[in-house]
Amino acid sequence: MATIDASIVPARPARRTDWLGRSATFCYLAIAAGQLLFVAFILLFYYPSSLSGNFAAWNDKPLIKGFVAGDGAGNLFFAVHVLMAAVITFGGLVQLVPAIRGRWPAVHRWNGRLYLVSAVALALGGLWLTWVRETWLVLAGAIGITLDALLILAFAALAWRAARARRFVEHRRWALRLFAVASAVWFMRVAYMAWGMATGGAGIGKALDGPFDLFLAFASSLIPLGLAELYLRAGAHGTPAAKQGVALLLTFSGLVILAGSAGAWMMMWSPYL
Numbered sequence: 247m248a249t250i251d252a253s254i255v256p257a258r259p260a261r262r263t264d265w266l267g268r269s270a271t272f273c274y275l276a277i278a279a280g281q282l283l284f285v286a287f288i289l290l291f292y293y294p295s296s297l298s299g300n301f302a303a304w305n306d307k308p309l310i311k312g313f314v315a316g317d318g319a320g321n322l323f324f325a326v327h328v329l330m331a332a333v334i335t336f337g338g339l340v341q342l343v344p345a346i347r348g349r350w351p352a353v354h355r356w357n358g359r360l361y362l363v364s365a366v367a368l369a370l371g372g373l374w375l376t377w378v379r380e381t382w383l384v385l386a387g388a389i390g391i392t393l394d395a396l397l398i399l400a401f402a403a404l405a406w407r408a409a410r411a412r413r414f415v416e417h418r419r420w421a422l423r424l425f426a427v428a429s430a431v432w433f434m435r436v437a438y439m440a441w442g443m444a445t446g447g448a449g450i451g452k453a454l455d456g457p458f459d460l461f462l463a464f465a466s467s468l469i470p471l472g473l474a475e476l477y478l479r480a481g482a483h484g485t486p487a488a489k490q491g492v493a494l495l496l497t498f499s500g501l502v503i504l505a506g507s508a509g510a511w512m513m514m515w516s517p518y519l
């Protein structure tokens with residue numbers, strides 16, 4: 247009777263069968279749900295006003311410095327910033343889908359270029375809005391978002407360099423780190439809502455100057471980055487226990503993200519549509 251040589255049977259993809267892979271998929275789906283709500287808000291609130299030149303409509307929503315009469319450059323930077331915000335948020339979600347990477351590599355390459363350009367534009371434009379237009383409430387908040395911009399610029403350069411050199415394992419790692427820090431602005435809103443719902447707003451100051459505000463100014467980029475790093479390390483050389491621990495953490499994060507995103511939609515975004 248013929249026997250099957252085990253070496254020619256293709257191994258089942260580990261990512262789909264283990265808990266780490268499943269929890270990462272769940273966490274991605276939660277992020278996708280939350281980020282699609284953010285994109286919907288940007289498309290419905292900022293696109294009509296920015297593309298029609300009705301910049302004054304931005305101020306229907308509370309902002310630190312949205313439309314300012316007579317500030318042509320500031321208004322233009324703000325308009326470009328919010329238009330690009332939808333591009334990067336949607337583009338990042340597309341970029342992470344393995345089926346798209348595998349089946350349509352050209353989509354991955356072109357969307358990747360667009361993603362990198364929008365990451366650099368948002369980081370540099372955001373730095374301009376923060377420090378030149380002076381759009382900040384608390385200095386720690388401005389420093390926190392500046393750290394995020396620097397991480398975006400650094401990781402974008404490293405992801406691009408690795409892709410150019412066809413070092414794809416390294417490219418995937420830098421790209422995931424870039425996605426984590428480029429999601430910080432969205433994550434900050436979701437985290438505020440999740441924390442607010444869980445604690446009634448403990449540590450949130452009236453001028454966003456409480457202990458939780460100061461923590462989140464930096465944690466909004468460092469928590470997603472830390473989670474991405476743990477996932478990468480557990481996947482590459484984690485013990486079974488470490489993989490299970492990271493899987494639990496990703497599942498918990500996904501649940502927090504779902505709750506925070508629902509809260510952000512109900513309290514921060516849909517009331518202005």
Ligand code: HEM
Pocket residue numbers: 288307308309310311312327328331332334335365368369371372373374375376381382391392394395398428429431432
């Ligand atoms: C890379 C991803 C980013 C996205 C998706 C994004 C998205 C947005 C959105 C949607 C707004 C409009 C405010 C709102 O309705 O909530 C905004 C405003 C702003 N962003 Fe960003 N942003 C990003 C990165 C950055 C960075 C890195 C900085 C700073 C270095 C920055 C600085 C600002 C400033 C100063 C405002 C004006 C806030 C106000 O007037 O209230 N952004 N951003």
